[in-house]
Amino acid sequence: MKFVSGTVRKLVLVAGVVAMTACTQMDRFHGFVPPQDELDTIQIGVTTKDQIITDMGRPVADRALQNNTIYYAESHFRLFGPFAPRLVDRQVLAIDFDANDRVRNISRYTMEDGRVIVLDRRVTEDGIADVSFLSQVFGSFGRLDAGTFLDEN
Known part of the structure; x- marks a missing residue:
């Protein structure tokens, strides 16, 4: 009986430790914003885009064409147990350049600003313009080759 009691205690202890660690708060950080001391070295109208990328690393988004x-x-x-991750803080640093690729302006946005900045538009065009599924199926019947199905050479 003593053996069962000791084993049960150990199992309860292990289950308690697992339950406590499963509900531990975890913080995750994604991305990179250069620290303020690096930003202080940027000179408006003097520092170039290439210097910024060389000194501070590749940006998360480069919309230079737009x-x-x-x-x-x-x-x-912040993650807590089985719940969905909660966004605690987000910072976006935008560096604008003039026509000569020299720094024109530096802007920092946080969640409190409430401004939505689209960093990457991930939309895949399907290449099909207003053609229904049935139109595609019926349209392919004229392009079938019986030799393909019969494996004739």
């Missing part, structure tokens, strides 16, 4: 701006982003998520 508005000549690069973005650095950093997010802090």
Whole structure:
């Protein structure tokens, strides 16, 4: 009886430790925003885009073709047990360049600003313009070759 009692105690202890560690708060950090001391070295109108990328690393998004701006982003998520991760903090650093690729402006946005910045638009075009499924199926009947199905050479 003593053996069963000791084993049960150990199992209860292990289950308690597992339950406590499963509900431990965990913080996750994603992305990178250069620290303020590095940003202080940037000179408006003097520092170039290439210098920024060399000194601070590749940005998370480069929209140079659209508005000549690069973005650095950093997010802090808090996970607690089985619940979905909760966004605690997000910072976005936008560095604008003029036509000569020299720094024009530096902007920092946080969650409190409430401004939505699309860093990467991930939309895949299907290449099908207003054609229904049945139209595609019926349209392919004329292009079938019997030799393909009969494996004739």
